[in-house]
Amino acid sequence: xxxxxxxxxxxxxxxxxxxxxxxxxxxxxxxxxxxxxxxxxxxxxxxxxxxxxxxxxxxxxxxxxxxxxxxxxxxxxxxxxxxxxxxxxxxxxxxxxxxxxxxxxxxxxxxx
Amino acid sequence: xxxxxxxxxxxxxxxxxxxxxxxxxxxxxxxxxxxxxxxxxxxxxxxxxxxxxxxxxxxxxxxxxxxxxxxxxxxxxxxxxxxxxxxxxxxxxxxxxxxxxxxxxxxxxxxxx
Numbered sequence: 001x002x003x004x005x006x007x008x009x010x011x012x013x014x015x016x017x018x019x020x021x022x023x024x025x026x027x028x029x030x031x032x033x034x035x036x037x038x039x040x041x042x043x044x045x046x047x048x049x050x051x052x053x054x055x056x057x058x059x060x061x062x063x064x065x066x067x068x069x070x071x072x073x074x075x076x077x078x079x080x081x082x083x084x085x086x087x088x089x090x091x092x093x094x095x096x097x098x099x100x101x102x103x104x105x106x107x108x109x110x111x112x
Numbered sequence: 113x114x115x116x117x118x119x120x121x122x123x124x125x126x127x128x129x130x131x132x133x134x135x136x137x138x139x140x141x142x143x144x145x146x147x148x149x150x151x152x153x154x155x156x157x158x159x160x161x162x163x164x165x166x167x168x169x170x171x172x173x174x175x176x177x178x179x180x181x182x183x184x185x186x187x188x189x190x191x192x193x194x195x196x197x198x199x200x201x202x203x204x205x206x207x208x209x210x211x212x213x214x215x216x217x218x219x220x221x222x223x224x225x
Contacts, residue, residue, distance in 0.1 A: 004155070009153070031212075032212055034212060034213065034214075036214075041121075041218045041219040042202065042216040042217060042218045042219055043156075043202075043214075043216050044216075045213055045214070045215070048212065048213060088155065088156070090155075090156075090212075092212045099158055099161070099171070100156075100158070100212060100214070102155030102156040102157075103155050104153065104154050104155045105153075105154075105155060
């Protein structure tokens with residue numbers, strides 16, 4: 001059965017710290033992995049990763065995929081209180097691109 | 113630019129009452145449309161998706177139904193709500209027929225009492 005597992009489920013750090021969020025997957029015929037940030041309501045897209053070892057970067061956020069070990073990490077450096085959110089990871093299923101398998105998310109809290 | 117509208121933002125309904133949540137997309141045509149439910153501490157559960165007018169695929173057998181009366185309109189309904197229908201409902205769309213990148217509406221927090 002296809003699955004996506006995120007860890008940790010929750011994390012509390014202080015402003016300025018660096019955090020690493022993990023997403024491991026078991027999916028037949030892997031094609032891509034997506035990261036989303038959900039602050040209060042609508043999840044917003046962060047990254048789509050398809051190739052192993054190539055880092056995607058946006059400001060203080062970066063992500064990388066390891067297709068051999070079947071996981072991805074999301075790094076946030078110099079965290080700010082505005083980074084507090086739920087970070088979601090998802091992988092398309094084998095059957096089509098219509099359906100994503102979602103991890104349970106990591107709830108990140110940044111304390112001032 | 114494309115936008116997605118979902119309403120209402122919050123809804124409190126008694127058990128046994130009907131439900132209608134609406135979602136519309138602007139600035140695009142022929143989108144794939146989705147309804148998700150998110151339970152606290154859990155990932156997103158796909159409820160329905162649609163690749164065209166009148167075409168609905170159900171992923172989870174339940175008390176809910178969906179309809180797509182127009183190209184950019186997606187409606188989530190129930191004839192009689194259950195307590196277990198409470199949750200956060202999200203509408204989403206993808207800009208092409210083969211795309212994993214979802215764009216979400218702002219969500220509806222439904223409380224069934």
